[in-house]
Amino acid sequence: MLYVERNSEGQIVAVSLQSKKTDAEPKEVMDEEILKFLAENSDSEFWVKMLSASDMGIIRILEDLIDLLVAKNIIMYTELPEDAQKKIQQRKTAREEMGGESFMVDDII
Numbered sequence: 001m002l003y004v005e006r007n008s009e010g011q012i013v014a015v016s017l018q019s020k021k022t023d024a025e026p027k028e029v030m031d032e033e034i035l036k037f038l039a040e041n042s043d044s045e046f047w048v049k050m051l052s053a054s055d056m057g058i059i060r061i062l063e064d065l066i067d068l069l070v071a072k073n074i075i076m077y078t079e080l081p082e083d084a085q086k087k088i089q090q091r092k093t094a095r096e097e098m099g100g101e102s103f104m105v106d107d108i109i
Helices: 031-039 044-071 083-099
Strands: 001-008 012-016 024-028
Touching: 001 031, 012 031, 031 044, 044 083
Parallel strands: none
Antiparallel strands: 001 012, 001 024
C-alpha cells in the first residue's frame, strides 16, 4: 500500500510507503495514477523497490496457485523441480513458524 498527498488542484505531489499525514490517501502499488506520477518524478531505484514490493504479492499468489493445482490433482508436487519444492517448503515452514497459513506479508492480498 502506498499513500499519496495531493495539491489544491487534486494532482499527486508526493507518494510514500507510510502514511505521514492523517489525510494521506491510500493507493494500490499498481494504480494508474501512481504509475504516471512515478514515471514523471522517480529515479530507477524507486522503480526497483516498487517492483520488489509487488513481487512479494505475486510470490504468495503463485504459492497458493500451486497448492490449488496440487489439491485438485492437476499437477503433482513431485513434478516440480527439486529446487522449487525446497523453496516452497521453506516458505511454508517459515509462515507456519510465524503464525500459520493465514499470515500475509503487509496485507498484500
